[in-house]
Amino acid sequence: MATETRRRQVDRSADTRRRLLAATVECLVEHGWAGTTTTVVAERAGVSRGGQLHHFRTRGELVAAAVEHLGAESVAHLRRLAERVEGGPVAVVELIAEFYASDRFAAALELWVAARTDPALRIAVVPLEAALGRETHRLAVELLGADEAKPGVREAVQITLDLARGLALANQLTDDGKRRRRIARHWAGMLEAVL
Amino acid sequence: MATETRRRQVDRSADTRRRLLAATVECLVEHGWAGTTTTVVAERAGVSRGGQLHHFRTRGELVAAAVEHLGAESVAHLRRLAERVEGGPVAVVELIAEFYASDRFAAALELWVAARTDPALRIAVVPLEAALGRETHRLAVELLGADEAKPGVREAVQITLDLARGLALANQLTDDGKRRRRIARHWAGMLEAVL
Numbered sequence: 001m002a003t004e005t006r007r008r009q010v011d012r013s014a015d016t017r018r019r020l021l022a023a024t025v026e027c028l029v030e031h032g033w034a035g036t037t038t039t040v041v042a043e044r045a046g047v048s049r050g051g052q053l054h055h056f057r058t059r060g061e062l063v064a065a066a067v068e069h070l071g072a073e074s075v076a077h078l079r080r081l082a083e084r085v086e087g088g089p090v091a092v093v094e095l096i097a098e099f100y101a102s103d104r105f106a107a108a109l110e111l112w113v114a115a116r117t118d119p120a121l122r123i124a125v126v127p128l129e130a131a132l133g134r135e136t137h138r139l140a141v142e143l144l145g146a147d148e149a150k151p152g153v154r155e156a157v158q159i160t161l162d163l164a165r166g167l168a169l170a171n172q173l174t175d176d177g178k179r180r181r182r183i184a185r186h187w188a189g190m191l192e193a194v195l
Numbered sequence: 196m197a198t199e200t201r202r203r204q205v206d207r208s209a210d211t212r213r214r215l216l217a218a219t220v221e222c223l224v225e226h227g228w229a230g231t232t233t234t235v236v237a238e239r240a241g242v243s244r245g246g247q248l249h250h251f252r253t254r255g256e257l258v259a260a261a262v263e264h265l266g267a268e269s270v271a272h273l274r275r276l277a278e279r280v281e282g283g284p285v286a287v288v289e290l291i292a293e294f295y296a297s298d299r300f301a302a303a304l305e306l307w308v309a310a311r312t313d314p315a316l317r318i319a320v321v322p323l324e325a326a327l328g329r330e331t332h333r334l335a336v337e338l339l340g341a342d343e344a345k346p347g348v349r350e351a352v353q354i355t356l357d358l359a360r361g362l363a364l365a366n367q368l369t370d371d372g373k374r375r376r377r378i379a380r381h382w383a384g385m386l387e388a389v390l
C-alpha cells in the first residue's frame with residue numbers, strides 16, 4: 001500500500017512537471033519571451049506557486065527544461081508526421097516546410113532570439129540548437145532516401161532545412177502559406193534532380 | 196542672420212533624430228527588444244530626456260521610426276555592397292547571404308519576433324517587412340541579371356532570399372560563417388543553371 005501511494009506521488013509529480021513545461025511553450029507562443037514569467041506559467045498549468053518551486057526554483061531552470069522539452073517534442077512530432085508521408089521529395093519537402101512553420105518554431109524562435117542577448121539562456125539553447133539541427137538533418141536524409149556519398153546531396157539536404165527555416169520566418173507576422181507551398185514545391189523539383 | 200540660426204536649429208534637430216534612431220538599432224543589437232528602453236536609447240545617443248521627448252513621445256513612436264530607419268538603411272547598405280560586386284551568381288548569392296547575416300538582421304529579427312505578440316509594433320513592422328521583401332527581391336533580380344519571364348527564375352530568386360534568411364537565423368547564436376559560405380556557393384551553382 002505504501003508502494004502504491006509512493007507510485008501515485010511520483011506519477012503526480014511527473015504530470016505536474018509535464019504540465020509546467022507544456023504551459024511554458026504555450027506561453028512563449030502566445031506572449032513571447034518577455035511575457036513568459038513563472039507566475040503566468042504556473043497559473044496556466046494550474047499548479048500552485050509551491051508546486052512550481054518544487055520543480056523549478058528559478059525562471060532560468062524552468063526555461064532550460066522547457067528548451068529540452070521543446071526539442072524532444074519537436075523531433076517526436078516530425079517523426080509522427082513522417083510516418084504518414086508517402087510520395088517523393090515534394091511530399092517530404094512540404095512536410096519539413098510545414099513542420100517549421102508551426103507554433104513550436106515560434107516558441108523556439110522566442111528562445112533563440114532572447115538567448116542572443118542573455119548569456120545564461122544562451123548556454124541552454126546553443127547545445128539544443130546543435131542537437132536539433134543534427135537530428136532534423138538525419139531525419140531529412142532518411143525521409144528523402146538521400147545518399148550523402150553522392151556529390152551535392154549533403155548540401156542539397158542542408159539547403160532544404162535552411163530554406164524551410166527561412167520560409168518559417170516569413171510566416172511569423174502574416175500567413176505566408178500559399179507562397180511557402182509554391183516555393184517548397186519548386187525547390188523539391190530541383191532537389192529531386194540532385195538526388 | 197535669423198535664417199542662419201534657424202537653419203542651424205533644423206540641422207541640429209535632424210542630427211538628434213538620426214542619433215536617436217541609430218542608437219535604437221544599436222540597442223536592439225546589443226540588448227534585444229526588452230533592453231531597448233527610451234532611457235537606454237537616450238543615454239546612448241547622448242540626448243537629454245527633454246530632447247528625446249521633443250522627437251518621440253513614446254517608446255512606440257521611437258521604435259516605429261527606428262523600424263523605418265532600419266529598413267531604409269538596410270536597402271541603402273545592400274545597394275552599396277552591390278556596387279562593389281563583380282562576377283556571376285556566386286558573388287551575388289554570397290553578398291546576399293552576408294547581408295542578411297549582419298547586425299542589421301539581428302536588430303530586425305528582434306522587432307519581428309517582438310511584433311508577433313505585440314499588436315502595436317506589428318502594425319509598424321508588417322508593412323516594412325513587405326516593402327523590404329519587395330525591395331530586396333527587386334535588387335536581387337537586378338544583381339543576378341535574372342529574366343523572371345523564364346520559367347523557374349522567379350522562384351529561384353525567392354529561394355535565394357528565403358535561404359539567405361534561414362542561413363542568417365543559424366548565425367544568431369554561433370558563428371556559422373563557414374557553413375553558410377559553403378551552402379551559399381552550392382546554391383549559387385544550382386541557381387546559375389536555372390538562370
